[in-house]
Amino acid sequence: MLSIFKKFKDGLSKSAKSIAEKTGGVFGRKKLDASSIEELEEALFASDFGYETTEEIIEETQKAYKKDKDLRGREVAAIGSSILKRVLSGSEGRIQFVEGSPTVICLIGVNGSGKTTTTAKLGHQYKLDGRNPIVAACDTFRAAAIEQLKEWSSRLGLDIISGQHGADSAAVAFDAYQAAKARGHDTLIIDTAGRLHTKSNLMDELAKIRRVLQKHDEAAPHYSLLVVDGSLGSNSIEQARVFNEKFGLDGLVVTKLDGTSRGGALVGIYRELKLPIFFLGFGEKPEDLQEYRIDNYVDAIFGSEQDQEA
Numbered sequence: 469m470l471s472i473f474k475k476f477k478d479g480l481s482k483s484a485k486s487i488a489e490k491t492g493g494v495f496g497r498k499k500l501d502a503s504s505i506e507e508l509e510e511a512l513f514a515s516d517f518g519y520e521t522t523e524e525i526i527e528e529t530q531k532a533y534k535k536d537k538d539l540r541g542r543e544v545a546a547i548g549s550s551i552l553k554r555v556l557s558g559s560e561g562r563i564q565f566v567e568g569s570p571t572v573i574c575l576i577g578v579n580g581s582g583k584t585t586t587t588a589k590l591g592h593q594y595k596l597d598g599r600n601p602i603v604a605a606c607d608t609f610r611a612a613a614i615e616q617l618k619e620w621s622s623r624l625g626l627d628i629i630s631g632q633h634g635a636d637s638a639a640v641a642f643d644a645y646q647a648a649k650a651r652g653h654d655t656l657i658i659d660t661a662g663r664l665h666t667k668s669n670l671m672d673e674l675a676k677i678r679r680v681l682q683k684h685d686e687a688a689p690h691y692s693l694l695v696v697d698g699s700l701g702s703n704s705i706e707q708a709r710v711f712n713e714k715f716g717l718d719g720l721v722v723t724k725l726d727g728t729s730r731g732g733a734l735v736g737i738y739r740e741l742k743l744p745i746f747f748l749g750f751g752e753k754p755e756d757l758q759e760y761r762i763d764n765y766v767d768a769i770f771g772s773e774q775d776q777e778a
């Protein structure tokens with residue numbers, strides 16, 4: 469069984485490696501030389517940490533270097549870690565389960581961001597945790613999405629409610645809640661169709677899903693999470709901002725971090741929007757989803773090899 473930290477480390481290895489390569493492995497190096505700070509700045513930009521955070525880390529490093537020309541790579545990593553931890557403070561989202569009725573988690577986002585996969589992964593992990601989840605295929609727009617979730621569900625032994633291709637997605641959500649309640653499920657995870665945040669009719673459809681769920685439970689969906697493709701890096705900030713303004717979000721899931729060196733984007737996204745991050749996607753398999761933890765994230769980026777193996 470891989471430790472949670474190892475999963476973060478593996479999932480973010482492209483980002484960490486990219487920083488290591490661009491800086492000639494500055495964190496492992498014993499002493500800094502004059503060009504290392506510049507290399508670090510470039511590396512942090514390239515990994516999408518954003519202007520403000522990069523500059524904060526560089527300024528602190530320069531200050532420390534002025535004081536101590538024997539500054540070591542590990543001390544630079546410690547500076548970076550403490551700045552990231554401060555900037556990210558408050559960014560950990562936690563699902564608080566409702567007692568006595570299903571907790572509803574609704575996944576929304578643009579096409580292909582990873583909603584269906586995340587629905588299946590979450591269902592799988594909750595089942596492993598001893599919960600009793602059910603998933604709902606409310607992406608009635610794309611026939612393949614219904615099939616995809618059905619396939620996942622049968623592989624993972626998850627209960628599922630799905631509508632016909634072209635059906636009213638809000639009606640499927642309504643039925644799904646009813647079924648969840650009747651069958652004694654404690655968690656309902658809703659997969660919705662991909663939509664561009666700029667299309668107001670599609671945003672209205674999301675509002676309708678929320679309205680019908682609220683007929684069952686005024687607080688539902690308890691969590692509306694935007695699923696964001698992490699490989700878009702900081703380009704996803706605008707998308708998340710508009711979804712939040714038009715629909716209202718409780719937080720984010722960032723997927724596909726395994727395939728990108730732009731893993732620093734989480735920092736810029738949180739810094740800009742102050743939306744908590746709940747889960748990170750590190751691959752296509754059911755177990756490739758992790759609850760987001762600040763320490764694991766930061767240590768996977770800045771931790772030493774030795775720390776990371778621990």
Ligand SMILES: Nc1nc2c(ncn2[C@@H]2O[C@H](COP(=O)(O)OP(=O)(O)OP(=O)(O)O)[C@@H](O)[C@H]2O)c(=O)[nH]1
Pocket residue numbers: 577578579580581582583584585586607610613660661662663723724725726727748749750751752756
């Ligand atoms: N490498 C990697 N691939 C992922 C991850 N999450 C999802 N994918 C892949 O991304 C592709 C799109 O994922 P879906 O779950 O179908 O995306 P979606 O948001 O439901 O798509 P639409 O229904 O078209 O909006 C699939 O090939 C997934 O296997 C991840 O964390 N890492």
